[in-house]
Amino acid sequence: MDIFLQQLINGLVLGSVYALVALGYTMVYGILELINFAHGEITMMGAMVALSVIGALALAAPGLPGVLVLGAGLVVAIPVCVALGLLIERVAYRPLRHAPRLAPLITAIGVSIILQNVAMLIWGKQYIPFPAILPQGRHTLYGASITDVQIAILLLATAIMLLLILMVQKTRLGRAMRATAQSRQVASLMGVDVNRVIAATFAIGSALAAVAGVMVSAYYGLAHYYMGFLLGLKAFSAAVLGGIGNLGGAMLGGLLLGLIESFGAGYIGDLTGGFLGSNYQDVFAFFVLIAVLVFRPSGLLGARVVERA
């Protein structure tokens, strides 16, 4: 059973990263009914910026503890991504707030292409390795192994998601976000500055994306200007799986998608007699996306995907 447990661990780790990115998609969709396709690229930018900082620090001060270096990377990456998210909202989406829905969607795709190319110009086309600064501890658990990095990802992602739920349920901003998601017009008539709430939503989503980007690059040990594309699509699939617009749905969808991918990749070789290998891992997300769209378009927890008149 060790392979089962191993895939479970891998799936949960991967899934919690997907969940963080999926939350960004779902929060923006919940409020604006906009699929922010540039969100995957924000994640990529977070990884790239953090890696640059980490690489520079690792060179400049080799003695520094890895966790501290990583923290410095995050401290820089988060504000950069937040600023980027705010800028995109202000420049690319807000002017199209009252345009037909297709216009901002296409703009989002345009923004994502721009971000990819900007990243390529800055960091080049090659894979950027994650410096070996992190603790390489590995623990054995009933025949499966879990690394320190995996444990850290799981704990951090869980903590962030709990904080987010608390924020949305219990704070003044969270209430304003929920009110705005239900009716932008009534929220503004009740004194909520809707533009600020929307900006805050982008800021929070982008901060989550920055953290997720750093997690992914630490987990796989590399970053690349194109990494946001597939990651973004998978996280979007996760958001749709859980019910886009629903925070709990994004978390559930992310975890499920991570597990599906992990188990799929782990068992696909056995199931097809070795004909297909674990390099088909990426296919599962899109099988899930298609299946959800065909059989349950509102997602597992979603109820409010109804097109508004």
Next chain:
Amino acid sequence: MSAPKAAPSPSGKLDAGSTPLLTVSGVSKAFGGLQALSDISLQVHTGEIFGLIGPNGAGKTTLFNALTGLYSINHGEIRLYGRRIDGRKPHQVLHAGLARTFQNIRLFAEMTALENVLVGRHARTTSGVVGAVLRLPGTRREEADSRERSHALLKRVGIAQHAHRLAKNLPYGDQRRLEIARALATEPRLLALDEPAAGMNPAERAALRELLLQLQADGLTLLLIEHDVKLVMGLCTRLAVLDYGVKIAEGTPDVVSRDPKVIAAYLGDETL
């Protein structure tokens, strides 16, 4: 029963009864070729219950939407306490002290009654996420204060027992009361009510009437769109009558109800 604390007036002289709270001068609004409001002027004074009546489609709700910043007007100006509020965004108008309810109830259906009222507190509170995450004393105090006031408002409109139910699950009449509580939470100087008695049974209407009179007694000024003529006549200090986007009469209920133009608008020309 404590009144929701009205924001202090910008200067002492405004409390003199002569300065109108709301001044609408020469407001016009057209949708394409349809002139929804033509040159509407009226004044609402502090402490009044001012009624806005007229047949369906006369432009009453359009005027409300113009007042609250939903529609931009084509001509004229709107002042609250002497300050221009036309051309402002809805949340800015609300900050200036004008809150409203809706003809077709528009609560945040998926939030509890208490949360709906707490959203109304948004305009009068300031704390941010950072304070909430760090559990700063100021933020916690503000949140506790908001909750206390919101509970008091629910109690005041008589639906305290529903505080933790989702708004969409409340009985119809209580949803209307919740809208009033939510609007009161914004600490308005002028509360605009769009057909608050619509769909209410006689007992609910009587309770609503009591509530509105209490609010007036506490110093709130009310602007009321209502179809129930009995309610309007008994409640309002003054009325304006709209027909086809034009103000055809203004005055005390007595005067207005005898005005031939008003009778014609309501009953048709042949009765003249």
